[in-house]
Amino acid sequence: MDVDSTITPNLASIQSISNQREKIDAYLSLLATLLTPTASAADLTAFGRHFTTSTSMAMVVGRRVLGDYVAALAAGTDYRPTLAAEADDDRAKWDAAGLAAFTGRDDVRREVVEGVLAGDLAGWCEEQTTALRHVLSGILQRDEDWLGAARALMRIPLDGSRIVPDEEKLAVYIKIVRLLLECGESGAAQTYFSRASLLIHTSKDKETQLAYRLSQARLLDFAARFAEAAQKYHEISFNSAIAEEDRIQMLSSAVTTSILAPAGPQRSRILASLNRDERVQTSLPAHLSTMLRKMLLEYIVRPEEVHEFERGLEEHQRAIVEGGGTVLERAVREHNVNACAQVYDNIGFDGLGALLGVDAASAESMSRRMIEQGRLRAWIDQPLGLLYFESRPSHDTDADAQGTAGGLGIEHVEKEVEPVSxxxxxxxxxxxxxxxxxxxxxxxxxxxxxxx
Incomplete structure (x- = not known):
């Protein structure tokens, strides 16, 4: 890509200098004149592309000058390149020059970085162009262009000629996953999470491991595996390395996903665990703690309570499920079927449908599915259109008390409902x-x- 610039003759003149030390000094002097509060995007782009597209540039010159150029472009961003420099005070000089040139001018910085990275790039400067992709990703994150920021990182050659440490690869993969989840691209995020999973065992960095676990919880959430997501969120909420505000947010996510999970013993254990957490009552909104207790104690949940809870859901948690209705509506309906067992010995499907807000056929289909999956102890008298609830056998009482709602233990193996003749x-x-x-x-x- 050709760039119209006033410095093209200057670059050609410097390139003809034979002494490498003098050539470096001349390039750096020209760079210093470009880094002003009124910096020209075209001139800075031309300066960068003079190096990144050159196949004849002496590496000792190119890496030295391009390293300082990247440092200036990265000044003031969240990314700090670790490129080699002659001295710390020399690098600090370019940081200061970059701050002076680009303070409040991310649009200019973005135009320069995108221009430098466009087209074919020379292979010798992969380290420097990788740093520029990190800078571009940071600029796009400031603009909340999450997908663009992720794509900038996706273009980093992690498996090319440059040897990239596993720790660096893992950090890039996890960052891509988190950016993709921000814009709802859970399918692509799962691909990069799978790559991160192959490397996570090599990392001893607690921050990286925490980011990995958080990404895992959010992916489970997006995949509608709410029971597993709730458990992961709750575990993370106890991590002291996270700010208190973020821990409460994780706890809130745990409560939300536990309520959205399908009714059954697994969810009952998670609800019981959350109910024992004092922070639920003291730090979360009242409607969340109330909904949690109703689900735990198997009280019937009313439509107005559902609507209030639904207002706090994310977009993917409002997905329409097979058979009609949202994830929340399905979870509440299944919960209310179980709650009916605490009130009635049997109930007609017309009455059950009226309670759940569905027709009799849908109520029967839901009940049958829950019985088949072992999540409801009941049997159906189809000719009479009745659902009979079964009492739990006496020998199951202690196990249920410890493994389900309100219990203190954890039942590791879910029991199948034994057929009764x-x-x-x-x-x-x-x-x-x-x-x-x-x-x-x-x-x-x-x-x-x-x-x-």
């Missing part, structure tokens, strides 16, 4: 009726209402 169901009902009759008769006799 029609004969056993019939015997159980006769036994229950007989016990009730005996109890009533004993009370009548105790009060002397019937003479023996």
């Amino acid at each position: 029609w004969t056993e169901r019939w015997d159980d009902r006769i036994r229950a009726t007989s016990l009730k009759v005996e109890s009533v008769a004993a009370q009548i006799q105790a009060r002397g209402l019937v003479k023996a």
Whole structure:
């Protein structure tokens, strides 16, 4: 890409100098004249491309001058290049010059960096152009162009001729993942997260490991694997390396995703764990803690409570699921089916549908799916259109108390619901009726209402 510039003759003149030391000094003197508060984007772009497109530039000259040029462009950004320089005070001089030239002028800096990186680049300056891509990514992040910032990092040649340490590759991959998640590109983010997963074992840096775990939690969230996401968020919320405000945000995300998770023993354990966290009651909005307790205690959730909770959801958490309705609506409906078991022995599908806000056929389909997946202890009398709720066997009581709602333990293996034959169901009902009759008769006799 050709750039119209007034310094083209100057560059040609300097290039003809044979002494390398004099050539370096001449290039740096020209660079100093360009780095002013009224810096010309065209001249600075031409200066950079003079090096990045040259295949005949002496490496000792090119890397020395281009290193200081990159340092000036990076001044004032979040990225600090680690390129070699002759002395720290020399590098500080170019930082100061860059700050003077680009303070409040990110549009000019962006135009220069994009211009330098355009077209074919020489292979000898991969280290310097990599630093420029980091600078461009930082500028785009300031503009909240998350996808553009991610793409700038994607163009970094991590597997080229330059040997890149695994730690640096891992940092780039994780940063790409976080940027892609900011703009909702979870599919592409998963690709780069998979690459990071192959390298995470090589890192001992706590900040990198924390960023990896946070990315993992958010990817699970985007993938609608809410129970797993809630567990990851809750674990991260205890990390003291994170600011208190961010820890509370992680806790809020844990509560939100636990509520969105499908009803069942796994979610019950997560809800119980969150309910024991004192911060839920003291630091989170009241509607979140109230919703959590209703889900935990299997109380029926009302539509107005659902609407208030829904206002705090992210876009991907409002996705429409198979069969109609949002993720939240499905979670609440499944929860309310389980809550009905605490109130009714049986319920007609017309009544259940009215309670859930769906038709009878949808209510039956939802109940059947939950029974098949072992998330609801019940059986269906299809001819009569009734859903019968089963009481839990007595030998399961202790395990359920520890492994599900309100318990203190963790049940590692979810139990399958054992099939119950029609004969056993019939015997159980006769036994229950007989016990009730005996109890009533004993009370009548105790009060002397019937003479023996």
